[in-house]
Structures are given as C-alpha cells and as structure tokens.
Amino acid sequence: MSVVTLAVDAMGGDHGLAVTVPAVATMLSRQEHLHIILVGQPEPLADAITKAGLDGHARITVQPASELVAMDDSVAVALRQKKDSSMRVAINMVKEGRAQAAVSAGNTGALMAVSRFVLKTLPGVDRPAICTAIPTVSGHCHMLDLGANVDSEPEHLLQFALMGQALVNAVDGVRHPRVALLNIGEEDIKGNEQIKEAAGLLRDAPNINYAGFIEGDGIFAGEADVVVCDGFVGNVSLKTMEGVAKMLKNMIREEAERSWLRKLSALLALPVFRGLKSRMDPDRYNGASLVGLRGVVVKSHGGTTVEGFASALEVAELEARRNVPALIRDALAPVVNSADA
C-alpha cells in the first residue's frame, strides 16, 4: 500500500488545535500508510503536538503558516488578505503536489473560494459542489450540492450527478450507483422548470443509472446512492436533518431525566441508545468533499470532536488513495467533448 499525504489546516474550526492535533494522532495510530503535514502557527502548533505526545513522530511534518481564517471572516478577507493562512497553505500543498488532499474545519465559504482559486476546477465542471454521506435505513447515500451553489442550472445538476456518481463508485465501490433528483413529488409533472429540465438531461445521459425523482423523506429510505439537488435546497435539507437529530437527542435526555426512576430505566436501556448513536453519529458522518476541483479537499464540521475530525481525515485519505479527482475528470469527459463539438 502506497503512502498518502494529507495537509491538515490545524488551526481551523471552533476548537482548532485542541481537536485537529489529537485527531491526527488517532488517525496515525489507525492507519500506517499515512503521512500528515500539520499546517499552522508554529508556536501553538508545537505545544499542541507535544501535548498530543507526537513530538518527533516520523510521519508528521510541520508547515508554518502565520495567519488563520476566522470562522466569521468573509470570503474576500480569506482570499485576498490572508495569503499565509493555515487554510490557504494547506491547499497550496495539494496544488504543489506535496500532499494529495487538504482537510480543514474552517469556514465553508472561505474554504470553497480558496480551493477554487488555488486548485481550479476540472474540465467540464462549471461549479464545484459540496458532497457528503448521509445515513439511510440500509447504510448511507451521498448527497450534493449541499450549499456551494445557489440557483443551479439544469446543466449544473447534470454535472453534480456525474461527479457524485464517480465519487460513490470510488469510495463505496458501487458499480452503477442509482442517481436520483431531489424533488417535491415523484411524478414527472412535479417540481419547477429547472428540475424537469434536469430530469431530461439525466434520463438522456448514456452513463447515468437514473432512478427518477426522490422526495425529502426518500433520502433516508435507501432508494438512491446519489441524491442530486441545488445547493440552496441541499443545504436546507442537511441542516434540517441536523436540527431534527439534535432536537431528538435533547428530548431523549430531557425525558430520561424527569425522575430517578426514568434515569434508572434509561441507564438500563443504554445499549439501545448506544446502538442508535453509533448508527446516527454525526462524528461518523463528518467530512464533506469539495468535488469538481483539481485536488481533494475535505471540509470538516466546524464544531466537530476529535473523533469527528478523524472521520474527515479518513474521508480525505480514501478519496486521495482512489484519486477521485481523476475519476471525476474521466466521468465528465463526455460532457466536455460534447460541449466542444
């Protein structure tokens, strides 16, 4: 097995070094054929490395970066004023071929803008998209776009479909992933003009296993491997999922704490709650891919835990190992050729 190198923005996210460095320690102990470039401000980074017991680790390199992109920095600030940010330097590592993927828990808008500026999009990709795995009753599916684009044209939805298909093919080993379009009904006549036109494009594409329309509840029913949607709709749907899951978790806790008898009974039922948690765990599903770029970039949730950031590193490692950008380029070749013709 060849060695994969990941460039990690060690400063990004709500918890910065306190989460990123311990997560790197976890991943290095799990995965032998992995090298990590930790990018960040030298002094605090050195402290965090010592604290995590990683001093002198053979598979860690430190790459200094003097600035950091704050969670509320605008895209313009991140792009134009912070050219030596840990986020930007991590992405530069990918551009220069020194790493095969970059991972950051920094703000999404900035990460997408900087990645796009530094790495550029693949031929045939008008707009990169954000894609992540979503739990379903039978495993998981991948959904895109989750917020990189608002007001996508039907041609963009076709590109998302091709990119999502190539990704699922590579990371899940699904030969002919079922690709569905997110809509407000399953009948052909439902939806807006954009969706109806996109459905025609997907139906006519020779290399897409088009599964038709899917509704919001169908995402979780295991009906599709790839769910395609506009970034506005996808982002609202993703955040809705997060909101419902969080509310339910709080309600379970509240209900379990209403009396000592309930506390005791909930304690006895802990294996049930743990089983549920392991299947719905936001940590396990952390790590969204920025697809359509000439390099692998993975975005971690800003508020994630050590375990969650480790999941994002795993996503990046797998995509780098399978060389997902090259597969996406191949998947989009027919679109590029037909556009040239």
Added chain:
Amino acid sequence: MSVVTLAVDAMGGDHGLAVTVPAVATMLSRQEHLHIILVGQPEPLADAITKAGLDGHARITVQPASELVAMDDSVAVALRQKKDSSMRVAINMVKEGRAQAAVSAGNTGALMAVSRFVLKTLPGVDRPAICTAIPTVSGHCHMLDLGANVDSEPEHLLQFALMGQALVNAVDGVRHPRVALLNIGEEDIKGNEQIKEAAGLLRDAPNINYAGFIEGDGIFAGEADVVVCDGFVGNVSLKTMEGVAKMLKNMIREEAERSWLRKLSALLALPVFRGLKSRMDPDRYNGASLVGLRGVVVKSHGGTTVEGFASALEVAELEARRNVPALIRDALAPVVNSADA
C-alpha cells in the same frame, strides 16, 4: 361558545372512512360546540357511521357525494371530471356558508386546486400557501409555504410572512410573532437573489417583527414563530424532517430488538420513549392549513391515524372559530392598498 361546523371529506386519504369517521367520533366527544357534516358516498358512509356508534348523532349531518378523488388523480381530473367528489362537495359547503371549514386527507395538489377554484384567494394574495406547526425544543413554530408553490417571487414570500403572522397570532395568541426567512446562512450576504430581496421587503414592512435569516437547524431551535420559505424548499425540509424521524424510530426499534436483554431494557425505558413520542408525535402535528383562501381548508396527512385526523379536525375547528381568513385579509390590507396606490 358558538357552534362551529366542519365539512369533512370522509372518503379522502389512504384509509378513508376507517380513519375519518372514528376521528369525527373522537372530536365530537371532546368538543361540545362542534357540528360535523360528513361528505361521502351514502352507503359506505352509512356503514362507517353505524360502525362508529354514531347513528342518529345530533351533531352529525350527512352530505352525499357520488365520486371520490383518488390519491393519484391528477389536478385536472379532480378539478374538471369529478365535480361531485367528496372533496369538492366539502369545499362547496364552506363556499355556501354551510360550514366554516373543510378538512380532507385527499391528495394535496387536488385539494389546493379545488379549494382555490371554489373559494378564490383573498385580496392581496397572489398565491395561497400550505402552513403547518413544526415541533421545536421550546414548543412549536409555523412554517410556510410547504409545497403549494415552486419558484416564489420575493413579493410572495412577503405575503406568506403576513399570512403566517396572522395565523400564529390567531391560533397561538402570540402578539408579535418573530418572523424569519429560511436561508443557507444567517449573514446578510448569504442566499440567492430572491431571498435577499425578500429580506429587504420583510425588513421594511412596518407591521412585521422580522427576526432575520434562519437556517434549517434553526427551525427547531425555537428562534422563530413563523418560518417563511419557497414551497420547493419548504416541502423538501418538511419531508426531510419526516424521513429523519421515521428512520430514527425504525432504528430505535431495531436496536431494541437485537436481543432479549435489550428488549427487556427497552421495555423498562418505555416511559422515556413514550415521553419522546408525545412530543414528536406526527399525529399531534397533523393538519396543514391552506392559507390565503376565502375560507378555512385543512389538509390531513394521507396516511394518518384516527388520532392524527382528529388533530387535523382540531386545527380546522380553531381556525374557523378565530376566523383566520378574515384576519389574513386584514393583515394583507396594507399590501393591497399600496398596490392600488
């Protein structure tokens, strides 16, 4: 307390009479000042009434309708070919002033089209919307539009805001409901043009307590009383909620049934699960209002239970009692006047 009369499409929904008539029995026993007109095919309806022990009930009237709108009937069929459907006749009752509200579990598209055709929209309302209560950590909020419209213009979102505000004011007694716009970020610069323009309209409206943007997870955080969105986005979000809740329910059951020990422990924790259910119960939140019409029409989930259909009847009863259409007309008066000026 004055008597409210509801016209009930007894044939609509996946389970038709088996659900609607027992739900009417439940509601009549709960609520004294209520009269029900049961609309449907005379023979099966009479059987269902007998079965529910409602023969000769003083507060039930039967209104015959020879046809029924099937769940998969197109809008065109419902509107043009089934003029004596139980759905249409129930709405006619409202139009004729014989009932103050109509309730149906029939298909949404048909119900909206027939309601709009028969009742007409209120002055200032370009497009009626679908609105329902959504559970939050601190109670509930109301969200609209949930699928009556795709591609809403900013002016339509303003109308939805005014309608939602009037509804919440009437049914929840909230004096100045906080009205938020569903978006993919909370900062002013986020979102598409439609949302940014709508934000300007809501901010400038003198009689709206505008609370800014809200994200998908914010719906459940109790940050707003009224959540306004385009019907496409709202429908995807609503169905996403339903899908996540259903998946979690299935996962809890699966996890609880993995071993006899788990079964036992889950049984002991039943009060916790029951507490959770009572707060998230889809039955309790059944009943979506078609707002913007010259009359109250409530749509029940097609696959609902007796308890769920009773909730939809409750929603209709309350809106009829508070005369929500008149309140919405008043709320929209400034918009109508400014359009005339």
